[in-house]
Amino acid sequence: MRIEHRLVIDTNLYVSALLNDKGVPNRLVQYVIDKTILLFSFDTLLELYSVLMRPKFDRYVSPKDRSEHFRLIHQNATLVVLESISYIEAHGTGTRLGDPIEVKALTQAFRLHTRKNGFCAIGSVKTNIGHVDAAAGVAGLIKTVLSLQHHRIPPNLHFKTPNPEIDFAGSPFYVNAALADWETGDGLRRAGVSSFGIGGTNAHVIVEEAPIREPSGTSRDWQLLVLSAKTETALDALTERLTMYLARNPDTNLANVAYTLSEGRKALEYRRMVVCREVGDAKDALKRNGTEDPPNGTRETKSVLMTVGNALRSVPQTPETPRGGTPRRAFPTPEWSSMDGNGNEQETLDQTVTTQPALFVTEYALARLWMSWGVEPEAMIGHSMGEYVAACLATLARRPSDKAAPQVVLSSLRHRENDQSDVEFLLGTLGKLWLFGGKVDWSEFYANERYRLPLPTYPFERQRYWIDPPGTPQSIVRDSLPEVESSVKAEEADAGPRHARSNLMGIAYVAPRNDLEQTIAEVWGKSLGIEQVGIHDDFFQLGGSSLLAVQLIGRLREILKIDLPSHSLLTTPTVMALAESIAKMTDEKPERQLPSNLIEMQAGSRERRPLFLVHPAGGHVYFYRDLIHHLDPERPVYGIQAQETDGKSEPITRVEKMAARYIEIVRTRQPKEPYALGGASFGGIVAFEMARQLHASGEAVPVLVMIDTPGPGHVQAKKKSETDAEILAYFLIMGGNISVTAQELEKLAPDEQLRYFLEEQKKREVELMPDVDMADVRHFLSIFRTNLQMTWDYRPSAYPGKAVFFRAMEKTEFNPTNPERAWVDLVQGGLAVIDVPGNHITMNEPPNVRVIAERLKIYLSVGSEGELI
Known part of the structure; x- marks a missing residue:
């Protein structure tokens, strides 16, 4: 599991070569599971291990120390x-000193x-993944175990010329420079793994490939595969995994598969079973995907045994005897053999003197067989001769339940006109009994004759169970789309339920002091x-959202007859602060203000360097509200909003020109270096260009943040024009998890598309874009389309500085799989890549955004020294 990795310019790693001292650091978390040999299939035997502790030495261990260690371990083996x-x-x-010491010590021990010389290959996993610090030894062990499993030795990458300090010709070792088959003589393959710590700890392990196991006991001709899961979808996924496993492993022992599924897995509510003879039959049956599954899951079921009295004519004349794991005492074989092969079976069965005892024997044997498999009936009932069978077995029965329940009737023997195998039919009945909740003693069924296999694991369905914050009002959802005309504002959303203040706030209530408040x-x-609502209450802490904020600002504009900026609640989130801001706007002598599109999103401390975040493609900066909420409150944060969001300014159509303009805006708040810049998606592109231009002018940008910003060549393929339906569908799917396609939206008229979008945004209580007016949404789409075109047209130059890249872990069809790749070569000072839960949009929402915020705190705190960790 990768926690973090660094991308470097020279990624070639060299071990035992002239080009050395090039160790590349990395970070890994790894684990090895020690399997119990008697219960599970195993991969490798740990033949011997030894750890030598020399912590008192303040130096690296000498060849003498290490050879003594190797000698001791091999003597003990x-x-x-x-x-x-x-x-x-x-x-x-890969160092000039370390490698010769290690090879010399090994040679002395051998x-x-x-x-003998040159019979033992030598290599290191560090040529593949670098030096992973404390996990280096485990990484080497895992590589060696995999090599033993596949019988192949991986190459030691980039090996050209041996270290001149190592005498390979006079040693037992040779460097394996190419992928090679791991040949062996009559014995098993064995390997040694070494790991040495700076503090004086030396570890050496000898591993051996797993011995060939004795074959399991005699198998049935037919196998019963049982699968179960917590949900129907998980059951389908588990079925698909098993089908793929069987396709990849056509030679697997089907009996062991059946044993592992029944004895090694817990029986859950949703169940499926198939009866098959070969792997191919199993794959075909699994592909039919459970046509006989119980409809609504499975509950614990009680069984009733019914023994018949005159149905022998309908059953096969010479039933098969189940083999492999079935208690033979359940079948009185002389009775079967007396009817075998004389050609007059039907005539014999027609005689009462034969029919009655044969019927008794058959029913009794089948009943004992079911009981041996753990199927204990709650009650028994018989008809005619079957009453005698029930009477003989009655001591094993319990009193029946008085409560009636849905019933399923299953037969032990097939009808004579059914040409199925008797064993196949019987196993199918057993499987159906299990499907409907019957208990089966699988250990008795298999009689300990099988092995467990490492089959596909359970397909866990990952779901989000975060508790919504208290106090958020619940909106009333309308049954149909709102009836609004183009360019006419939608009616104000119906108010949610009225809450008493004591249920929502933890601060004292201070009443408004004047008419404006x-x-x-x-x-x-x-x-x-x-x-x-008190004058000190914070709008967002009360449960307000960016969507509701724009709605509320629109209402205040109408009432107060002033041009209130749409971002006012970001900068002044309390009643008192907003009232003071409005009062200043109406003052005859207003104080000098920042540019209209430079939004103070968090005032912070004047002693701290501010962070400037460039808007995404939509032009607004409400997108960063959750991120800022999790940053240090002392950190000033400003959002740079697209200038055309005011509806008056002309749009900028080139990234270079936009970056230059935004640098001018940044300097109105911070005239001098060093700068901290960042942005999500398109905003990261503009921030990169701003950093490049500032660096070219001799100004430092120690902190550059790019949040899932697609680089050149990794942006979605350019089209003639991105339609409104495509953009709206993108936001509905990515941000709202709403299942809709652009083709479906394109069937609606343009205004209907916008109405549908607005209504879904309100109905699902998601903040897809901070606009509630159809005209505003049209304007948003225009800005988005312009910025998308700039993304396609931008051709960046190299940037000598450093940057951090936050990458979304969830990939979708709309976004590139590796958006960071193009920036690796462009960011010449090094690009740190951090994985964040969520997709391109939801990574910026709680709880995922916490990952970005916590790491960003660190970058901002050390950025003054020009270091990124």
Whole structure:
């Protein structure tokens, strides 16, 4: 599991070569499961291990120390012949001093037992993944185990010229420079793995390939495969996994598969079973995907045994005797053999003297067979001769339940006109019994004759169970789309339920002091569904959203007859602060203000360097509200909004020109370096160009943040024009998880598309874009389309500085799989890549955005020294 990785310019790693001292650091978390040999299929035997501790030395261990360690471990390995070790996974750090010490120590240990040269391959996993610090030894062990499993030795990458300090010709070792088959003589493949710590800890392990196991016991001709899961979809996924497993492993022992599924897996509510003879039959049956599955899951079921009295004419004349794991005492074989092969079976069965005892024997044997498999009936009932069978078995029965329940009737023997195998039919009945909740003693069924196999694991369905924050009003959903005309604002959303203040707030209530504060508080209270709103209450802490904020600002514009900026609640989120801001706007002598599209999203401390975040393709900066909420409150944060969001300014159509303009805007707040810049998606592109231009002018940008920003060549393929339906569908699917396609939206008229979008946004209570007016949405789409065109047209130059890239872990059809690849070569100072849960949009929402915020805090705190970690 990768926690973090660094991308570097020279990714070639060299071990035991002239080009050394090039170890590349990395970070890994790895684990090895020690399997219990008697219960599970195993891969490799750990023949011997040893750890030598020399912590008192303040130096690296000498060849003498290490050779003593190797000698001791090989002396103790009384069952291991040194010549049988044909591969050494070396610690191999690729340094001029370390590698010769290690090879010399190994040679000295081997020379105590053999004088052969060049028979043992040597290599190191560090040529593949770099030095993974504390996990280096485990990484080498995992590589060696996989090599043993596949009988192949991986190449030691980039090996050209041996280290001149190492005498490979006079040693038992040779560097394996190409992928090679791991040949062996009569014995098993064995290998040694070394790992050495800076503090003086030396570890060496000898591993051996797993021995060939004895074959399991005699198998039935037919096998019963049982699968179960917690949900129907998980059951389908598990079925598909098993089908793929059987396709990849056509030679697998089907009996062991059946045993593992029944004895090694817990029986869950949703169940499926198939009866098959060969792997091919199993694949075909699994592909039919459970046509006989119980409809609504399975509950624990009680069984009733019914023995018949005159149905022998309908059953086969010579039933098959089940084999493999079935208690033979359940079948009185002399009775079967007396009717075998004389050609007059039907005539014999027609005689009462034969029919009655044969019927008794058959029914009794089948009943005992079911009981031996753990199927214990709650009650027994018989008809005619079957009453005698029930009477003989009655001591094993319990009193029946008085409560009636749905019933399923299953037969033990096939009808004579059914040409199925008797064993296949019987196993099918057993499987159906299990499907409907019957208990089966699988250990008795298999009689301990099978092995467990490492089959596909359970397909866990990952779901989100985060608890929504308290106090958020619930909107009332209308049955149909709102009846609004183009360019006419939708009616204000119906107010949610009114909440008492004590249920929502933890601070003291301070009543409005003047008419302006009273007006603001009343509008807030109506929109939020709160009876009393105090002047110190924070709009967003009360449960307000960016969508509701724009709605509320629109309402205040109408009431107060002023041009209130749409971002006002970001900068002044309390009643008192908003009232003071409005008062200043109406003052005859307003104070000098920042540019209209530079939004103070968090005031912070004037002593801290601000972070500037460039808008995404939509032009607004409400997108960053959740991120800022999780940053240090002392950190000033400003959002740069697209200038055309005011509906008056002309759009900028080139990234280079936009970056230059935004640099001018940034300097109105921070005239001098160093700068901290960032942006999500398209915003990251503009931030990159701003950093490049600032660096070209001699100004430092120690912090550059790119949030899932697609680089050149990794943007979605350019089209003639992106339609409104395609953009709206993108936001509905990615941000709202709403199943809709652009083709479906294109069937609606343009205004109907916007109405549908607005209604779905309101109905699902998601914030897809901070606009509630159809005209505003049209304007948003225009800005989005313009910025998307700039993304396609931009041809960036190299940037000498560093950057951090936050990459979404969930991939979709709309976004590139590896958006960071293009930036690796462009960001010449190094690009740190951090994986974040969520997709391109939801990674910026709680709880996923916490990952970005926590790491960003670190970058901002150390950025003044120009270092990124």
